[in-house]
Amino acid sequence: MSDDFEKNLRDHLHREAEETREFPRRLRGRIRDGIAPRARARMAPQLALAGALVLVAIAVLAFRNPTIINVVTTSIKGLIEPSPSPTPQPFLCQDQSGGSSSVATLTNIRAASHAGDGYDRIVFDFTGAIPSWDLTRQESPTFVRDASGQQVTLDGSAGLKLAFRGADVYAPTGPAGSTPGGPPTDLQPRLTSIREIAQIGNFEHQLTYGIGLSSSQCVRVLQLTNSRLVIDVATSGSASTTAAPTPLPTQPAATDLGAFGCLDHSGGTNSGPAMQLTAVRVAHQTGFDRIVFEFAPQAGATAHIPAYTVSRQASAKFVKDPSGLPVTMRGSAGLRIVFHGASGATSYSGSRDQIVNLPVVQEVEQLGDFEAVLSWGAGLSQPSCIRTLELPNPTRLVIDVQTP
Amino acid sequence: MLMDPAFGRVIARWREGDRDAFEEVVDRYGLQLLRTARLILRDEALAEDAIQETFLKAWQRIGSLHDEDPGPWLTRIAMNESISTYRRRHRFQALTERFGRLGGGKHGVSSEARLDLAHALDQLTAEQRAAVALHYYQDLSVEETAQALEVPIDTVKSRLKTGLRRLRELTGSEEASA
Numbered sequence: 001m002s003d004d005f006e007k008n009l010r011d012h013l014h015r016e017a018e019e020t021r022e023f024p025r026r027l028r029g030r031i032r033d034g035i036a037p038r039a040r041a042r043m044a045p046q047l048a049l050a051g052a053l054v055l056v057a058i059a060v061l062a063f064r065n066p067t068i069i070n071v072v073t074t075s076i077k078g079l080i081e082p083s084p085s086p087t088p089q090p091f092l093c094q095d096q097s098g099g100s101s102s103v104a105t106l107t108n109i110r111a112a113s114h115a116g117d118g119y120d121r122i123v124f125d126f127t128g129a130i131p132s133w134d135l136t137r138q139e140s141p142t143f144v145r146d147a148s149g150q151q152v153t154l155d156g157s158a159g160l161k162l163a164f165r166g167a168d169v170y171a172p173t174g175p176a177g178s179t180p181g182g183p184p185t186d187l188q189p190r191l192t193s194i195r196e197i198a199q200i201g202n203f204e205h206q207l208t209y210g211i212g213l214s215s216s217q218c219v220r221v222l223q224l225t226n227s228r229l230v231i232d233v234a235t236s237g238s239a240s241t242t243a244a245p246t247p248l249p250t251q252p253a254a255t256d257l258g259a260f261g262c263l264d265h266s267g268g269t270n271s272g273p274a275m276q277l278t279a280v281r282v283a284h285q286t287g288f289d290r291i292v293f294e295f296a297p298q299a300g301a302t303a304h305i306p307a308y309t310v311s312r313q314a315s316a317k318f319v320k321d322p323s324g325l326p327v328t329m330r331g332s333a334g335l336r337i338v339f340h341g342a343s344g345a346t347s348y349s350g351s352r353d354q355i356v357n358l359p360v361v362q363e364v365e366q367l368g369d370f371e372a373v374l375s376w377g378a379g380l381s382q383p384s385c386i387r388t389l390e391l392p393n394p395t396r397l398v399i400d401v402q403t404p
Numbered sequence: 405m406l407m408d409p410a411f412g413r414v415i416a417r418w419r420e421g422d423r424d425a426f427e428e429v430v431d432r433y434g435l436q437l438l439r440t441a442r443l444i445l446r447d448e449a450l451a452e453d454a455i456q457e458t459f460l461k462a463w464q465r466i467g468s469l470h471d472e473d474p475g476p477w478l479t480r481i482a483m484n485e486s487i488s489t490y491r492r493r494h495r496f497q498a499l500t501e502r503f504g505r506l507g508g509g510k511h512g513v514s515s516e517a518r519l520d521l522a523h524a525l526d527q528l529t530a531e532q533r534a535a536v537a538l539h540y541y542q543d544l545s546v547e548e549t550a551q552a553l554e555v556p557i558d559t560v561k562s563r564l565k566t567g568l569r570r571l572r573e574l575t576g577s578e579e580a581s582a
Contacts (some may be wrong), residue, residue: 005568005571005572005577006540006568008521009521009536009540009568009571010540010541012521012522013443013536013537013540013541014541016442016443016522017439017440017442017443017541018439020435020438020439020442020448020451022435023430023431023434023435023438024438024452026452027434027438027452027455027456028427028430028434030452030456031427031430031456031459031460032423032427034456034459034460034463035423035426035460035463101424102423102424103423325424325427325428325431326424
């Protein structure tokens with residue numbers, strides 16, 4: 001009888017424990033925040049003491065050898081002035097990416113004109129290393145908000161999208177929803193090139209900014225010491241500027257399906273029970289590679305395309321949701337496809353990592369399926385324009401990726 | 405305990421301050437530690453606090469992890485944190501438990517007051533629940549449970565014996581088995 005009781009106890013403990021189905025995303029985030037490098041302000045007393053000791057040492061040396069002053073002032077200049085790039089970097093008229101897979105916190109955003117040098121500058125300040133980033137150029141200042149899918153149009157006539165993976169925003173204590181003292185969510189410097197900078201996404205450590213430009217311009221990105229990412233945008237008149245990417249001429253057969261756009265796309269609706277992912281297919285057709293996500297409604301529910309965003313990015317690096325682990329797919333550019341109100345956990349039995357090696361689409365992989373947020377990534381051989389089609393019977397989202 | 409070489413490399417990266425490697429460790433051990441903490445603390449938010457502290461301490465104290473599987477080491481930290489968290493948050497309850505014990509030896513439970521196992525577990529001390537959770541949920545031996553709780557083996561035996569007797573009383577299983 002004692003054995004029965006212990007068996008019941010063991011069974012009960014397992015049942016009770018399994019009520020916690022997954023390691024909560026919020027707890028993972030709290031731990032991640034806890035191990036992030038601390039703000040330098042906490043070391044202020046120690047730094048002040050160290051600085052005082054250095055000054056005393058310099059005074060003693062200067063008393064013995066006055067030429068030391070020149071050496072010291074030169075060194076200090078080197079420390080306080082923005083460190084120049086080892087070799088002058090050109091302005092590039094193409095998408096760019098960089099950074100590391102570390103976790104960082106954005107503390108400030110600044111913008112200023114460098115009219116004399118022919119560019120406007122934005123500086124993103126981080127604590128910790130500069131996180132993985134990619135910068136995509138687009139032909140309009142309209143962006144898709146991550147994760148709502150709403151469109152937002154900034155000041156200007158062209159745009160840059162800057163996405164950071166593994167990044168949070170510094171948010172000092174304040175009323176819910178506000179970040180007093182944190183970086184601005186919408187900055188309108190109204191400079192020659194840079195017109196507006198707005199946060200368009202802060203979701204699962206993917207932090208995204210849209211930058212409205214007066215016209216399509218080339219860009220230089222510098223990763224400076226003290227975890228600063230600098231975006232220099234050429235001002236008009238520069239000989240090096242070329243337009244942001246525009247769609248290639250489409251084949252006549254494809255014209256009926258709608259135009260390609262070098263912009264992020266969104267659509268669908270987030271209503272009713274989560275739609276069930278049943279198939280993911282990838283194939284090449286004349287002029288484009290096609291990715292199809294097929295869905296079925298739950299029993300008794302109405303079929304609909306779940307709310308989605310398709311975001312272009314300048315690298316094939318992604319972050320898994322909710323683990324936050326980095327994943328790199330084949331290719332040099334990417335698409336991030338996020339559905340809200342969808343899941344494939346029980347309905348999808350196909351491959352969650354398809355290596356297809358088509359002209360542009362190289363790989364398609366599931367990035368997350370958690371709390372009815374389903375995300376996939378696509379690795380592309382080159383930055384490409386896209387179009388999306390919402391089709392019924394069966395319910396499908398079709399993403400066509402333009403091929404050369 | 406020996407580690408597989410691939411995971412050994414993850415630990416080595418963690419020692420070098422690689423936060424991605426540390427998050428792999430969180431992924432590997434986090435859920436079971438959280439479940440165990442919740443069994444002890446009987447409260448989801450408190451369990452999350454305890455496990456957050458566990459991993460933050462582990463991050464800081466990686467130097468004290470020798471060439472071994474980090475599982476038992478993390479469990480030791482998690483058990484300390486869980487019991488400390490319980491004590492901090494339930495000082496008043498701890499006092500009432502103490503007065504209750506002073507008030508008189510064996511608590512009989514009438515048939516009307518029989519509890520289900522979940523509520524009966526609520527009535528144990530945090531130390532008893534920790535022993536019960538490690539032994540009956542994590543399936544650790546008495547010796548391993550003693551190591552995880554950093555107490556002598558006889559203390560674990562006593563906590564298990566007292567805890568089980570109390571659970572039987574509270575659920576009426578003693579009567580049923582008589």
